Amino acid sequence: MRLSLRRFRLTKAVPLAISRGSTAAVEHLVVQLDHDGSRGLGETGGFDTGHRAYDTDAIAAELEALAPRLEGLEPQPLQALEPLLASLSPPARCGLDLALHDWWGQRWNQPLHRLWSLDPSACVATSVTLGLGEPSAVLARLERWRLQLPATRIKLKLGSPDGSEHDRALVQAVRGALRPGDLLQVDANGGWDLATAHAMIPWLAEQGVALVEQPLAPLNDAAADTAGFAALRGVAPIPLIADESCWDLADLLRLAPHVDGINIKLVKCGGLGEGLLMARTARRLGLGVMLGCYSDGGLLNSAGAQLLPLVRWPDLDSHLNLLDDPYEGPERQGDVLRPSPRPGLGSQALPLANREVS
Numbered sequence: 001m002r003l004s005l006r007r008f009r010l011t012k013a014v015p016l017a018i019s020r021g022s023t024a025a026v027e028h029l030v031v032q033l034d035h036d037g038s039r040g041l042g043e044t045g046g047f048d049t050g051h052r053a054y055d056t057d058a059i060a061a062e063l064e065a066l067a068p069r070l071e072g073l074e075p076q077p078l079q080a081l082e083p084l085l086a087s088l089s090p091p092a093r094c095g096l097d098l099a100l101h102d103w104w105g106q107r108w109n110q111p112l113h114r115l116w117s118l119d120p121s122a123c124v125a126t127s128v129t130l131g132l133g134e135p136s137a138v139l140a141r142l143e144r145w146r147l148q149l150p151a152t153r154i155k156l157k158l159g160s161p162d163g164s165e166h167d168r169a170l171v172q173a174v175r176g177a178l179r180p181g182d183l184l185q186v187d188a189n190g191g192w193d194l195a196t197a198h199a200m201i202p203w204l205a206e207q208g209v210a211l212v213e214q215p216l217a218p219l220n221d222a223a224a225d226t227a228g229f230a231a232l233r234g235v236a237p238i239p240l241i242a243d244e245s246c247w248d249l250a251d252l253l254r255l256a257p258h259v260d261g262i263n264i265k266l267v268k269c270g271g272l273g274e275g276l277l278m279a280r281t282a283r284r285l286g287l288g289v290m291l292g293c294y295s296d297g298g299l300l301n302s303a304g305a306q307l308l309p310l311v312r313w314p315d316l317d318s319h320l321n322l323l324d325d326p327y328e329g330p331e332r333q334g335d336v337l338r339p340s341p342r343p344g345l346g347s348q349a350l351p352l353a354n355r356e357v358s
């Protein structure tokens with residue numbers, strides 16, 4: 001098989017600020033695999049969880065170095081490629097894994113969720129994200145989302161560098177703007193210390209917040225990272241979700257006794273192979289699955305959407321906030337995203353004229 005890469009820019013319609021900083025645009029890679037008359041595409045790019053960071057140039061260099069080794073290999077069976085995939089960083093593995101899965105779906109002329117026998121009618125509404133900022137700006141962002149889609153599930157970023165009083169002001173402002181039936185969830189992105197988390201989580205539960213993601217900073221010391229979640233167990237009767245601390249199946253098994261759910265992101269776990277395994281395992285263990293994104297485009301989120309029938313808390317809104325995405329995202333009805341019925345990942349290149357403009 002022949003591997004080639006293309007870089008492209010993704011510019012956000014509205015920049016997103018979280019506890020670690022703000023993002024207005026990113027550079028991502030399209031990973032293209034050609035073999036025996038069929039083509040598979042994947043998308044990947046750099047990201048930063050606070051304790052681990054990957055840069056798009058380094059991911060491109062990893063994949064470029066791999067290309068000559070792929071020349072003599074075939075995209076199927078995927079099992080034969082597992083040692084090679086395991087040698088890559090998670091985001092480089094994700095790009096290749098997605099292109100291999102897309103090639104497989106194209107070859108059989110079926111979308112992946114159908115090859116896995118998942119049920120698209122099980123998909124539920126995605127959350128839309130409100131970044132950190134002044135309350136008036138955060139409410140203006142909510143109004144902008146509501147012009148685009150129903151926005152019944154709202155995810156508010158907390159962990160403000162301005163402190164927990166600012167977090168509380170944001171929660172109260174957004175609560176005041178909720179409509180009947182809307183659900184509010186929060187993501188601290190590791191921005192709290194243990195004392196702040198102990199104070200905030202019961203207060204958030206009193207405010208009717210539905211769940212809290214990653215209260216404490218993720219740690220490379222796995223035992224210390226697990227101890228942080230264990231110290232928050234039972235603090236409040238709302239689901240506690242691990243995101244930056246949970247990269248792969250091993251993290252899921254480590255954290256399972258201490259959390260109610262995990263946030264799977266394809267660039268973090270290394271693609272659809274690990275993502276499907278994690279989603280199935282989490283459900284079997286009685287945990288809820290969130291499926292999230294970084295500044296990912298329509299091709300990456302179309303891949304993620306193939307798992308949405310297994311997901312309780314979809315959080316796949318990044319492609320809905322892009323000005324120049326070259327690829328189409330998942331199917332959307334209102335604020336419910338579903339995997340496309342087209343083969344493979346189900347995405348397709350958008351004509352330039354169709355791209356959203358601000």
Ligand SMILES: [Mg+2]
Pocket residue numbers: 187189213214243244263292
């Ligand atoms: Mg998160």
